Amino acid sequence: MTDLAHAPTPDAAALKTNLRTRLGDGLPPPSTLVGGVILLFWIVCAVFGHLFVPFDPYAEDFLAMLAPPDATHWFGTDTLGRDILSRIVVGSRDILLVAPLATLAGVTAGSFIGLVLGYFDGWVDAIGARLLDALMAFPFIVLVTMTLVALGPSNLTVVLVIGIAYAPLVARTVRTAVRQERERDYVSAARLAGESPIGIMLFEILPNVRETILVELITRLATPSSPSPR
Template identity: 50%
Template sequence: MTARLAALVIVLWAVVAILWPHLTPHDPALQDPALRLRPPGPGHWLGTDQFGRDVLSRLLAGARPVLLVAPPATAIGVLAGTALGLAAGTVRGWFDDIVMRVLDALMVFPTVIAAVLFIALLGRSPLVVVLVVGAAFVPIVARSVRAVTLVEREKPYVDAARLRGEPPRSLMLREILPNIRGTVLVEATSRLGDAVFAAATLSFLGLGQPPGSPEWGAAVSDNRVWLPVAPWTVLAPALAIGSLVVAVALLSDALRHRLEAAP
């Protein structure tokens, strides 16, 4: 039941991200100083912000920037991490040592510091945020995939494949990968929640979406000074971030428990 509710929340936000132009009751960018900081009520069900913009409309519009960054970043991190972890765990030897030492070194740098560096070099854009967040996930995914690969490579079916003369690439793709797909799936869902939070955090710090964007992290940043007098301007995007992150985390936990219970 929990997994279904979590999946429903994720699907709802995905639908909002796609269809928000048809769902918003007002133009998210329309400013009306006469309606500044109006509390929730008829006509503006989540109130208005400091520029008189409708908070509900901006909340719905803000789903798209988050979901345009999080899934691609997750895909980059999971695909690259799986490839490196699978190769390191299968080949072993000097290749494993070099890959894991490089990944350990990358884990030393916090995502925010890496984001500042790359944004300073390449400029602020959604593509840069996707690449930075995705790269931050590569060492995490690689270590997890390598751990299960080390277990699988010692099993009889892999020994039989070696005796048949299958090359390392075939061992990885045809023998081991199908048997660790559950771990990869769990990593993907876990990293998706992390990507949503990371994207919102970078926007909150001014490293993602520009100020004034309806993106949830940017909205929290823009309105945080009004929290004592107009809490709805901050709580709405903050709860949206929380609902999506928690839903993805619950779905990931449900998948993990199902895999652990499987024979």
């Protein structure tokens, strides 16, 4: 009799189950939490890494070249005797700075080129597509060498090189998406309404290919890139 008196009603039990479900759905998945912790760790290294690195990341020690990991050098040393752990921690600043800027530059330039080539047909698309093919066929190491000779080693050089390398890849993808969109009825209606080609590209087609551009942005951002040479 006592158990029946204290037993929750069906409505109360359903309410508790619903509450647990809602709370569980509101929590991010474990992979998101782990990824967030890793990202936070590298952000802290990028901002405050110079305060707690065990060694000068640029100091060369020819007596400790290619040393294996030990209690002194946790990650060992490189061919010049520099502490690898210190270089990783300090180098994360360049990675977190260069990678987003280079990706944004490449995706922005590639999206603009893809919009123009995808919207305009004829000689504009033919010449532009051939130029993209030629740029993609150009050896990347030669492009890097030429840019380093012209501008010198710096973060700006790395951003320009990676941006130039990414732009043709993004442009080809965006061009294909734009060519599909330009045949749709809303584009024809915009032409009949007297809207300019720039207005159609920016205000009609671009919002409808933003998912493609976003995928390219995330994909290129996740592609490994090297920090600036020191």
